Amino acid sequence: MSDSTPAIEIKDLVYTYGRAEAVHGLNLTVQPGRCYGLFGRNGAGKTTTMKCVLNLLRPRGGTVRLFGLDPSTHEVEVKRRLAYVPDHVAFYPWMTVRETLDYLASFRDRWNRDTERGLLDRFRLDPGQRTAALSKGQRTQVALVAAICPEPDLLLLDEPTSGLDPIVRREFIETVIGAYQEGGPGKRTILVSTHLISEFEGLIDQFTIMDRGRDILALDADQARNRYQKIRARFTGAPPDTVFPGALHVRRNGRELELIANGGGPEIVERLRGLSPESLTSEALTLEEVFVATLK
Amino acid sequence: MTAGATMLLQINFKSGMPVYLQVVDQIKTAAASGAIQSGEAIPSIRPLAEELRVNRNTIAKAYTELESQGIIESIPGKGCFIKPNNSPLKKEVRRKLLTEEIDQVIVQAHHLQVPPSEFLNLVRERLAVMDERQRSNETPKSP
Structure with missing residues (x-):
């Protein structure tokens, strides 16, 4: 595989259930070594997309390639290079944590025992406990251990932290950064679907926002924070009725004017300054705010 | 005292400045103000990335930049250190x-x-x- 082969390449993906959640012509490319965010509201088609990537669902149209391979015809080759942490984790309830990890390890070529020991310690998981007795947070932790120990090239995370308490969420993300990314700098690729965007803000370096089964915005995270700005101006009287081309949203509230700029922020700030406001501030939008502004 | 204890970095996603440049700037400021002295170690990539909860590639990129600017030097197997303040530039x-x-x-x-x-x-x-x-x-x- 050459270095330029994307870890994931999705073209014109279509999947329909005849229900609300479906995918209608999604395009998405993830280069190796990136941490890629897939953002969308509930029902936007994130999980369906994940399942098509995992070959758990057969696309009705378009193509999915992982490491340049078709996951439906190269199932084993593809699966040995990836790991998956779903939203709802289920294990055989009669197995202990130890037995579960050994069972999962038996499907893998590689299993890093040192990493496993370190993570069980860190999460304070009791290897002798039956998985039926684990909390939701602990089940997710076991699933994360099972996903990291085989040292896969690609880690797929589908709403991994929803429904977990803040401490477990924080540890989860630190583990992905520490234990997973540590292994092969520049090689370990992550695709994470989530609507809890702010938690993953620092980790994500590129993202796609999807809505109703389509990709509506794909950007580099730093670029997005540079391009989207929230500009606030307060005037001594009512804000002027000036029209600002390039402003996504304009809100007037008493003597205040708030604009969301999508590019062209500096020009808008310049124009506002010309109107002699009492105060004028501008700040970047966080990824979560970009998401909200895009879907509003 | 270790460098990690004296150097507190803070990432502000609302500044509009690329995250790696925020790390570069803050380490440069810490070195200029003497918060970290020349010869002192700066945290290695993994713990800093975990602490700030940012992609480790971001920290790696920041350290590469700091190294090319002559602010830090990385000694294989030992870590990254603040260089004495002799700018290599004319x-x-x-x-x-x-x-x-x-x-x-x-x-x-x-x-x-x-x-x-x-x-x-x-x-x-x-x-x-x-x-x-x-x-x-x-x-x-x-x-």
Whole structure:
């Protein structure tokens, strides 16, 4: 595989259930070594997309390639290079944590025992406990251990932290950064679907926002924070009725004017300054705010 | 005292500045103010990335940048250290780089309607603050 082969390449993906959640012509490319965010509201088609990537669902149209391979015809080759942490984790309830990890390890070529020991310690998981007795947070932790120990090239995370308490969420993300990314700098690729965007803000370096089964915005995270700005101006009287081309949203509230700029922020700030406001501030939008502004 | 304890970095996603540049700037500031002394170690990539909860590639990129600017040096197997403050650049080059930065601040001052005299006073004030910080960070060494 050459270095330029994307870890994931999705073209014109279509999947329909005849229900609300479906995918209608999604395009998405993830280069190796990136941490890629897939953002969308509930029902936007994130999980369906994940399942098509995992070959758990057969696309009705378009193509999915992982490491340049078709996951439906190269199932084993593809699966040995990836790991998956779903939203709802289920294990055989009669197995202990130890037995579960050994069972999962038996499907893998590689299993890093040192990493496993370190993570069980860190999460304070009791290897002798039956998985039926684990909390939701602990089940997710076991699933994360099972996903990291085989040292896969690609880690797929589908709403991994929803429904977990803040401490477990924080540890989860630190583990992905520490234990997973540590292994092969520049090689370990992550695709994470989530609507809890702010938690993953620092980790994500590129993202796609999807809505109703389509990709509506794909950007580099730093670029997005540079391009989207929230500009606030307060005037001594009512804000002027000036029209600002390039402003996504304009809100007037008493003597205040708030604009969301999508590019062209500096020009808008310049124009506002010309109107002699009492105060004028501008700040970047966080990824979560970009998401909200895009879907509003 | 370890460098990790004295160096507190903070990422602000609302600044609009790329995250890796925020790390570069803050480490440069810490080195300039003496919060980290030359020869002192800076945290290695993994713990810093975990602590800030940012992609480790971002920290790696920041360290590469700091190394190319001659602020830190990485010693294989030992980690990254603040280099003694000898800029490898010639004096004219250093002046030119600084001139560009100063010009930008002057433009900003103009737009914020800060007159030149007030601007110069502000510069003196900030130099004094930096100087004070540097002095307070110089730990008295026992003979």
